[in-house]
Amino acid sequence: MTAVQQSYEMPIRELGPQEMHSRVARFKSLRYPPDRYPDSQLPGHARRNYLVIGRGLVVAGGKDPMSAIPIDEGFQMSYVEAEPGNGPMLHNHDTNETFVAIKGRWRVIWGLNEEHAVDLDPLDVCSVPAYVPRRFVNLEAGAGSTMGLLLAVQPGDAPNCEFM
Incomplete structure (x- = not known):
């Protein structure tokens, strides 16, 4: 059977x-809204959260996330920029949250008492399961920059977030 004659089981969608x-x-x-998260302007927690794909995490008191691609297709994707020493307060999600260090070095911290941590170099990945309290902090900005860049992905169209 040639490629032209091949049959497909999944539907094919044309996209212009x-x-x-x-x-x-x-x-x-x-x-990004500077006050997207309740802690985002506190010392040690200042950061820029750019919602790229999805409609945003559901956060009590949170602001309109200003999504670049506001779709409901089962996941959220955000970039986080922060200067060294900054990142969110301890928080919890009802979903997995996967982090990819893009620029600089990042530390992912987990546990109710922040008793565990792993450091990520550029392109390293850490996947935190649902209901595990977590936070992250930028350790080093990376060459030629004042801020590190982290990618965060959460499954679901409306994952919940609770700050501890």
């Missing part, structure tokens, strides 16, 4: 250029 362009997020155009 205009629809695909609405699903492209340019990092330089991303926006």
